Each structure stands twice: as C-alpha cells, then as structure tokens.
Amino acid sequence: MIFMIKNKSDLESALVELCKITSNTLPYDVILALKKAQEKEDGNSKIFLDLILENIKIAKQNAIPVCQDTGPPFFVVYYPKGESTNELQSTIILATEKATKEFLRPNAVDPISEKNIGNMPEIHFQEWDKEYFQFDLMLKGAGSENVSCQYFLPDSNLGAYGDFEGILKCALDAVLKAQGKGCPPGILGVCIGGSRNSSMLEAKKQLFRKIDDINPNKKLFSLEKKIISEANKLKIGTAGLGGKFTLLAVKASALPRHPASYFVSFSYSCWALRRHSLKFKEGVIKFD
Amino acid sequence: MIKLELPISNKDLLSLRVGNYVEVSGIIFTLRDKASRWLLEEKIPEKIKQELKNPTIYHCGPIIKKTKDAYKVISAGPTTSERMLPYLSGLNKRFGISLIIGKGGFRNTDIFKKNKMVYLHTLSGCGALLAQKIVKVHYVFKLQEFGMPEAIWKIEVKALPAIVTIDADGNNLHDSIYKQSEKLLKNRK
Numbered sequence: 001m002i003f004m005i006k007n008k009s010d011l012e013s014a015l016v017e018l019c020k021i022t023s024n025t026l027p028y029d030v031i032l033a034l035k036k037a038q039e040k041e042d043g044n045s046k047i048f049l050d051l052i053l054e055n056i057k058i059a060k061q062n063a064i065p066v067c068q069d070t071g072p073p074f075f076v077v078y079y080p081k082g083e084s085t086n087e088l089q090s091t092i093i094l095a096t097e098k099a100t101k102e103f104l105r106p107n108a109v110d111p112i113s114e115k116n117i118g119n120m121p122e123i124h125f126q127e128w129d130k131e132y133f134q135f136d137l138m139l140k141g142a143g144s145e146n147v148s149c150q151y152f153l154p155d156s157n158l159g160a161y162g163d164f165e166g167i168l169k170c171a172l173d174a175v176l177k178a179q180g181k182g183c184p185p186g187i188l189g190v191c192i193g194g195s196r197n198s199s200m201l202e203a204k205k206q207l208f209r210k211i212d213d214i215n216p217n218k219k220l221f222s223l224e225k226k227i228i229s230e231a232n233k234l235k236i237g238t239a240g241l242g243g244k245f246t247l248l249a250v251k252a253s254a255l256p257r258h259p260a261s262y263f264v265s266f267s268y269s270c271w272a273l274r275r276h277s278l279k280f281k282e283g284v285i286k287f288d
Numbered sequence: 289m290i291k292l293e294l295p296i297s298n299k300d301l302l303s304l305r306v307g308n309y310v311e312v313s314g315i316i317f318t319l320r321d322k323a324s325r326w327l328l329e330e331k332i333p334e335k336i337k338q339e340l341k342n343p344t345i346y347h348c349g350p351i352i353k354k355t356k357d358a359y360k361v362i363s364a365g366p367t368t369s370e371r372m373l374p375y376l377s378g379l380n381k382r383f384g385i386s387l388i389i390g391k392g393g394f395r396n397t398d399i400f401k402k403n404k405m406v407y408l409h410t411l412s413g414c415g416a417l418l419a420q421k422i423v424k425v426h427y428v429f430k431l432q433e434f435g436m437p438e439a440i441w442k443i444e445v446k447a448l449p450a451i452v453t454i455d456a457d458g459n460n461l462h463d464s465i466y467k468q469s470e471k472l473l474k475n476r477k
Contacts, residue, residue, distance in 0.1 A: 059416035116435025
C-alpha cells in the first residue's frame with residue numbers, strides 16, 4: 001500500500017493507519033506459520049488453530065482488532081541524519097492518542113493514581129545512513145509480556161552454565177513456565193548477553209524479524225532450531241491444551257556482556273504477533 | 289458439544305467434565321484485576337450485590353465502543369486467569385461465583401474441588417471472533433474509575449465456544465499438561 005502525503009502532519013494520519021493495520025491484521029509470514037501448524041496438528045490443538053485462523057479472517061474483514069489486548073504501542077524508529085527525534089516523538093504520541101480514541105484499547109494505568117490514562121507508546125530511536133524513515137510497530141499483549149523473562153547464568157537450580165546448552169535450558173524453562181499463559185504457539189525472541197535492560201530490549205526487537213528469515217550467524221541459527229525442536233517436545237501445544245506446536249519460531253541475537261554478567265533474555269510473543277512497518281520518504285508512505 | 293444456558297443449575301454444573309466442548313448462552317459479567325479485588329475489599333453498592341448473585345464470570349478486558357444509543361463490543365477475548373487466583377475463594381464465598389470463563393486456567397485444583405467450581409477455557413487471542421458471540425451489553429459498573437478493560441461489563445452471550453478444563457471433581461487439564469511437560473523436560477537427554 002502506497003500513499004502520497006504533502007507534509008509531516010499527514011505523517012500523523014499515516015501512523016494512525018499503521019496502528020490500525022497492526023491491530024487488525026497479522027503479517028503474512030505469521031499467518032503462513034499458523035496455517036502450516038494447523039495442517040500438521042490434530043486433536044484440540046487443530047480445532048483451536050482452525051478457530052484462530054477464522055478469528056484472523058473475521059478481524060481483517062470487519063476491520064477490528066485481532067485480540068482485544070492491543071498492548072502498549074512499541075515503536076522502533078529509524079531516521080535519517082539531521083532529523084529531530086523530539087518532533088517524531090510528538091507526532092507518534094498524537095497519533096497514538098488518536099488511535100486510542102478510535103480503536104485501540106486504553107492500556108496505560110498510572111500506578112500513582114491508579115487511573116487508566118489511555119496509552120503511552122514506548123519509542124526507541126535509531127539514526128541510520130538511509131534517506132528515509134522507517135517506523136516499526138509492535139502491539140504486544142500483556143499475557144505474553146508477563147511470561148517474558150530474564151535469566152542469569154550460571155543458574156544452579158537449572159544446572160545451567162554460561163554456554164549454549166545453558167541457554168537452551170533457560171529457554172525450555174521459560175517455555176515450561178509460560179504454559180498456556182502466553183497464548184502459544186508462540187514466537188520466542190532471545191538475546192544472549194548485554195546488560196539487564198539492553199538484553200531484554202534486544203530480545204523483543206528480535207520479534208520484528210520475519211518468521212522464515214535465516215540468522216546469518218550459524219551458531220545462533222542452530223541454537224534457534226534446537227530451541228524450537230526441544231520446546232515442541234514438551235507438548236504444551238496451542239493455548240496450552242496439549243499438542244505438537246508450542247513454538248512457531250525462535251529468533252536469537254547476541255550482545256557483548258560484562259565478564260561477570262551472563263544474562264539471557266526471552267521475549268515471548270503470543271501467536272498473534274502483530275507487527276507492521278511504515279516507510280516514509282519525500283512525501284511517499286509505504287506500509288509493510 | 290453441550291449447550292450451556294445460563295443461569296446453570298447446580299446439577300448441570302457438577303455434571304461438566306474436563307474435555308467437554310460447550311457453547312455458553314446467557315448473562316455473564318467481565319471481571320478482572322481491579323474489580324475482583326474491589327468486590328472483596330470494599331463496601332459494595334446494593335445494585336451490584338443484587339446483580340452478582342451466583343454470576344458467571346468472564347476474565348476479559350474488552351474493547352467496547354459507545355455508539356449513539358448503545359455500547360458495541362468490538363473485540364473481547366479472554367485474559368490470563370491466573371492473576372485472579374488470590375480472589376477466587378473469596379468471590380465464591382461472597383457472591384457464589386462457581387463458573388468462570390478465561391484462558392490459561394489455574395493449577396490450584398483444590399479451590400475448584402472444595403468449592404464445587406468449574407473453569408471454561410475459551411479461545412486465547414480470538415477477540416474478534418468472540419466479540420461476535422456477544423449479542424448485547426446490558427450495563428457497566430465502575431467504567432470511569434477502573435477504565436474500559438477493568439470495568440465490570442454485564443453482557444449477554446450467545447453460543448460462546450469453550451472447553452471445560454477444570455471440573456468440580458478435581459480434574460484439571462492445565463495441571464496435567466504442566467506436569468506432563470515438566471516430566472518430559474526432566475527426562476530430556
């Protein structure tokens with residue numbers, strides 16, 4: 001979909017549209033992975049996957065949110081040299097406010113007053129060498145966010161050391177504990193290393209990767225495959241009611257770590273991985 | 289498939305078994321974090337007391353739009369029930385809540401067995417499909433104070449699909465799936 005826009009105020013409307021596309025439709029690669037799982041599944045899980053696919057269809061046809069939990073909007077914004085992030089931030093906040101009035105669920109509670117104040121987007125800015133803007137948006141519900149977690153290696157309870165076997169043990173423990181609460185079949189974003197906060201953020205950013213992309217790092221690629229195959233042996237299944245598919249994909253990355261710190265972080269996404277992006281260059285907007 | 293018409297008789301409730309597919313029709317109330325706690329701690333307005341007599345509860349924070357003359361449900365799937373664990377017994381004692389719809393269930397089978405309660409798991413993440421099963425919004429309590437997701441919505445459903453995952457006899461699919469996966473993990477080579 002390509003739109004022509006005249007000025008930056010139109011960008012606000014385009015961002016509202018991005019919120020709408022993201023809450024109402026799943027990316028093609030995610031739908032494809034769900035269809036593949038549905039074909040191979042049987043029993044309760046097959047019935048549930050059928051209904052999940054029907055739900056995706058209903059949401060698209062009626063232009064309504066796939067899931068009522070439209071999350072706090074999570075933006076990663078790439079911008080060309082010389083642009084103001086303050087301006088971009090204001091535009092995103094205004095767009096989110098508008099989207100909340102129209103269709104997003106208000107998902108921000110002020111812990112001081114305990115009042116629901118609408119929505120507050122989380123925005124991460126990154127300058128890049130390209131000449132256009134890219135807004136990546138993810139709407140992630142609390143069910144899957146609540147089962148996302150971080151481990152510190154070595155972990156004596158798990159018998160896990162600071163190596164790839166240790167990371168695998170942590171991943172399987174995370175999937176075991178998540179059970180049906182994170183709405184499987186899930187997609188697991190992984191980050192090895194980093195600090196407490198950079199690690200968790202990088203794990204979540206991994207969920208922007210397409211399901212069928214190939215990790216250029218061979219060691220990480222084989223770790224991803226290993227985690228999927230071992231996790232699916234746990235038979236937790238769709239919605240946690242038993243079945244062959246507990247994870248649809250694993251996406252892993254690594255960051256340098258302090259010699260004394262070995263964090264491994266997992267960002268769990270439900271099957272309804274809602275992520276889309278918007279590219280903006282010289283008056284032209286393109287959604288993906 | 290069992291058609292469940294609400295209010296459900298005690299006999300019908302006790303006859304539900306883990307694995308039964310059901311379609312629920314009738315009046316239910318959405319209830320989650322804030323409202324669950326509020327119902328147990330605060331002095332409850334008389335209207336709510338009158339309304340909440342052996343109600344069926346739906347763990348759900350819906351998206352609902354106010355149109356000119358009515359509320360319209362846009363998307364309304366289940367939320368994770370486990371967060372409501374601290375309130376289960378109390379709500380059963382105070383309001384006679386014994387039928388709960390949600391997702392993810394509980395591993396605490398004893399509460400269900402002791403209080404003769406039943407849990408129905410409905411379609412996780414399927415807010416669009418489940419909204420089609422809600423035919424009417426009757427009333428809303430505490431909308432201003434708790435906000436849209438956490439208010440208590442009195443709604444009417446027709447043929448809402450679910451599966452019995454915890455029954456009053458102490459069978460618990462969530463707990464057995466957990467134990468099975470834990471065992472498989474322990475025996476991993």
